[in-house]
Amino acid sequence: MIDYAHIIDGVRSTFTPGKIVCVGRNYAEHAKELNNPVPTEPVLFIKPSTALARLESPVAIPTTMGSCHFETEMAILIGQPLSCCSEPQAAESIVGVGIALDLTLRDLQSTLKEKSLPWEKAKAFDGACPVSAFVAPQAVSDFQNQQIQLYQNGELKQDGNSGDMLTPVLPLLVYISQFFTLLPGDIVLTGTPAGVGPINPGDSLQLRLSDAVDVSTSVIAKE
Ligand code: ZN
Numbered sequence: 001m002i003d004y005a006h007i008i009d010g011v012r013s014t015f016t017p018g019k020i021v022c023v024g025r026n027y028a029e030h031a032k033e034l035n036n037p038v039p040t041e042p043v044l045f046i047k048p049s050t051a052l053a054r055l056e057s058p059v060a061i062p063t064t065m066g067s068c069h070f071e072t073e074m075a076i077l078i079g080q081p082l083s084c085c086s087e088p089q090a091a092e093s094i095v096g097v098g099i100a101l102d103l104t105l106r107d108l109q110s111t112l113k114e115k116s117l118p119w120e121k122a123k124a125f126d127g128a129c130p131v132s133a134f135v136a137p138q139a140v141s142d143f144q145n146q147q148i149q150l151y152q153n154g155e156l157k158q159d160g161n162s163g164d165m166l167t168p169v170l171p172l173l174v175y176i177s178q179f180f181t182l183l184p185g186d187i188v189l190t191g192t193p194a195g196v197g198p199i200n201p202g203d204s205l206q207l208r209l210s211d212a213v214d215v216s217t218s219v220i221a222k223e
Helices: 028-033 087-093 105-115 168-181
Strands: 003-009 011-015 022-023 043-047 052-054 059-061 068-070 072-078 092-102 127-133 147-154 153-160 187-189 202-211 213-223
Touching: 011 105, 043 087, 043 168, 052 087, 068 202, 072 147, 087 168, 092 202, 127 187, 147 187
Parallel strands: 022 187, 052 127, 059 213
Antiparallel strands: 003 011, 022 043, 072 092, 072 187, 092 127, 147 153, 147 202, 202 213
16 A cells, blocks of 8 residues: 655645545536436545556556546545535544645446446546645635646646636535545545546646645556
8 A cells, every 4th residue: 555645834744545535527528528317416435545646757657458538536545534524523633734646537427327337347446536735624725725736748638716616626525425435535526617638648737726736747657
């Protein structure tokens, strides 16, 4: 198991990651770009801890399974158990904020969706969740006013604001905790704004969460 960086007040510590709970279609514009209906309730799925990778290292993607898309998402690190929680409990449990890629094998996902099969292979494969180091939540004054940006080879591809989330961070944690107990070290991905597209080995990426997180990385082929 890899340890992940968690930086509070400039002090770098590590945590052992657990599961990653993700929400699909949490931005209306992204649902529309993939011709999906805008959901009335959060669409949840889980990536296992084996999907985690360090965003700061080169991002290793499969090259033999069709297109691999980037989805840039605000990531929340959980520090206290949450089960059927309230919004104040959810707020108290957040110990870190970062930025992550919800890597998606889009062709495979489309095939699975057509057959009404689960998406796991397309979303939960090894390395499917590169995550930045986490900063303290105080670095982010308002979870619902963060600019989420991805530059691919210097070109701005995703530029969304977390204020456009259909289910904001705290209600999302409350909703998730009704189904899945969140434990310290678990991560929640809060959905991607519009602009998703394929990445390829050799690409350079820059991911930003307002002024709180700024990571430059590159893409390589997975061995
Ligand atoms: Zn996503």
